Amino acid sequence: MSLYKMYRERTREAKVMIQSMDGALYKALFSGGVAFFEKNVEYINSLNVFPVPDGDTGTNMHLTIVSGRNEISTLTSTDLGVISKQLSRGLLLGARGNSGVILSQIFRGIAQGFEKHKTADTKLFAEGLKKGAEVAYKSVMRPVEGTILTVIRETAKDAVKIARKTDDFESFLEQVLEAAKKSLAKTPDLLPVLKEVGVVDSGGQGLVILFEGMLKALRGEEIDTAVIAGDGDYVPVTLDLSDFGFDDDHEHDAYGFCTEFIIRLHERAQKTYSNEKLQKQLESLDGNSIVIVSDDDIVKVHVHTEHPLQVFEIASTLGEFVTLKSENMQEQFEKQKEHNEPKVQANPQGPKVAVIAVASGSGVANLFKDLGCAYVIEGGQTLNPSTQDFVKAIEEVGAQEVVILPNNSNIILAAQQTKELVDIPLEIIPTRTIPQGLAAMIHFNSESSVEDIATGMNNALENVRSGQVTYAVRDTTMDGLTIKQGDFIGIDEKTIVSADKSLVESTKALLDEMIDEDAEIVTVIAGADTKVKDTKTIYEYLVEKHPDIDIECFDGKQPVYNFLISVE
Template identity: 45%
Template sequence: MKLINGIQFADMVKMGAHHLFQNADYVDALNVFPVPDGDTGTNMNLSMTSGAKETAAHTGEHIGKTAQALSKGLLMGARGNSGVILSQLFRGFGKSVEQYETLTANQFAQALNYGVETAYKAVMKPVEGTILTVAKDAAKKAVEVSETEEDIPTLMAAIVEEAKLSLNRTPDLLPVLKEVGVVDSGGQGLVFVYEGFLASLKGEALPEKTVSNSMDDLVSAEHHKSVQGFMDTADIEFGFCTEFMVRLEEGKKAFDETQFRNDLSAYGDSLLVISDEEVAKIHIHSETPGEVLTYGQQYGDLIKIKIENMREQHSEIVGDNFTKEVPSKKAEVHPYAVVTVAMGSGVSELLKSLGASAVIEGGQTMNPSTEDIVKAIEAVGAERVLILPNNKNIIMAAEQAVEVLGIEAAVVPTKTIPQGMAAILAFNAQATVEENQKNMTNAFAHVKTGQVTFAVRDTSIDGVEIKKDDFMAIAEGKIILSNPSKEESATSLAKALIDEDAEIVTVIYGEDVSEEEANDLAAFIEAQFEDVEVEVYNGKQPLYPYILSVE
């Protein structure tokens, strides 16, 4: 086979996406950090699936046009760093071949190499021993082999072989991989994609699951615990996340927050009502959002309405098709907006109260795609936008969204909720996007973040022995303690973060922590550090019992 066309390439993409889908949980299990948010396999799977859908919808003989469809689908569906890098690899590939109707072995190899160059340019600080290295080594081998080999299946076999060899070398390049005893998760995901390509070219079937015996004693191939993993889609009792505001008016029904809250509680769960003299903000999960809105309308005009189908959201996480954002009304137009990302209704309300125009549901275990971010910004309708990812694994998707948007926009590279809070407070509606980006970045640099979460497996990192289901204290991204006690992990974290320069400590407690437990932690901090002011918020975030902000 000396030439491949668009139809053949589309089948390669289909097989690659399917093989990755079948093994996404295995890729997830290779994540080094034992927290419940290292879903490389999930992110790559959803990204590649988006690319495959777009490719299938625009398949033709012309391989350049088919590759462009893959590039577009991956670009919009990219989630997490691994998904964005995957999209960049095939973005460069697509750019390289856009004029070709068919590809020779050498042209295919050169396109892979151009994809690697594109991906490296997209990453600010490329790290070797990752998916980038595996892609680079495989492409280099492809170029070398294609100088003498014209048969494309033979070339692809050499690419797969070199990708596997490179993957096995990743622990020698990244010490943390060697310490934990795994290969790079993103690199493994790319190997699965390339194995699918080869199977398509050879007309062979692939096993439903790939089992690596050498890894059986090192990692568990079960999917990480996540919010979505605890239930089936059909188990969601109240399917619509409904958020809106009521502009309270004289002449309408007199507003009493307690009565309002009690009445709304009959329509669903996860109810949050916050009000002042002019406006009431409401969040509720309900099966009948229309009735909720009708009830609220008794008190005044409804504004900033957003309704999301959580069953569709859940289905996307497990691989089904759907449109994530389903607003019931076009959002108001803003000249300037701050769009951020968070999980937990309480955290979202906190960020909005500080000045966020919109909060995209996402974060740990659920990284929003480039398309999700673009749609959220378009729904706001702002002329200028600052994007706060609040998660290191969302920054690249946010930066990719900036490229897609047709408005003035920039990313403030926040990696945590506390950083996002500090950045929002520094926002100035009178400043330029560039000025805000600089000032907001400087503002969050002075905030320290602590997190308490549970371990998803036994491991050892930086000398800390970690047991599955223990609570880990993470200070500024570094695991400092693993303990069966949630309380001891939280108090140890506080002592590690707070120093003589600290003035304000914010405790954001999650859905598995009671108000009494959170207040006990606050009392401990106040007793230990007399000059520190402590604020406590119910963030209702999953997976992370405590998030601490120290300023």
């Protein structure tokens, strides 16, 4: 049984409730949420409405919250305001996809609610959730009900009512989780496409799972799983709440070593050991912030000291080490200060204007570069870049002004968040597809101002119609079509217009739907898995059927989509 569970059992027996949450507990609860979320990533991805191989809501949310967890993992402060602020920053930097960005904004609002508070009761936590919902709604230009936004808004509203009736955090979170589940269950009634496909909103489901993980952590349930670290490697993470209640606020104690260990007492030491005796020994070494918890033959110790080796020597005479660590608090203190790094500045000696685009596939990336794009971020469907990726790209190009082409509707919000992290004239063109991005690049003039370039690019988007061909990952009925797993489906903007076992036939049907009497240029970009003979067949079909239209074909080498098509 973990020390935390022992503690919880004793507090229950004494009828003691957890009525206050500090930064250490908040960090532990969020870490528990991350660990539990990891187990459910693929399930959340499977809730994608379209039956295409790009369901990445779970992946985006997971990478976002891992970034937040990593941001606070080395912080030792127990100040709730400090921890929540840095968590918010980590989520912002790692935000990917619409779901990840909205989630980051929820926790940004929560951080604003916790600002200047070292601890929170259930009422303050509820107000934080309410603020989180408000900030999230403001971050989206056209909020859609039946999504994660609805779930957080309705949950926060219920949380305020719940907090008036209980100051026990465990009871509070239990009821908040139930409120979130009820709101999630209603999302198909608010968004018809969810009901048509028979799923709940994937982003809302992700939020519910995060809350559920936080509750599991509060209850002391062990969560032992593998999570994706910042470098993409898999590492084991075991949630350990046994240090609950330790005072790690180093604001006035930023020197020495934060030393922690667990020992199993020798049989002979059990007869004479006492917490008070050990505390006096640690105090003799100028130890402070001392916390000692013992249960039978197990002793957990936390101390700040300039002499960690001598502390370990004393402990070694009592028993064998189960765990031990000692961290330089001055180094951690410096790391905390680094979190307030200045924003990226414009480079007066750099290019006047640089364009940064998001694209997947070497052929597509080369198309953008040939049109004058300074930097291409590898990404798109199934690989949404984070806000931090955009910040790094802006630093790399070192320009006076920057234009960003997201080229995917699920990347626009992450790109927009970049404005908060840089101090440079920046325009985000809301390109939702690769064809729109390429059309925008045609209007790029490196000598114009960023405002004029943005105006020309935005106007260009109005004349582009985008299509794509991919394969179905499941059986479904949608947009009046019966779709079988493995069928090639043609999508005109957001509507599935064709489904066929033949790639060529499905593509032809899509082209017939997209090309009208006003069409002047048709561009076909072949994907990495598309055979040359199929591309040639499509080209010949277009030339024969539309002799007066300019036809262009390129080898984009993009994944997921066999063809990307634009009609201008």
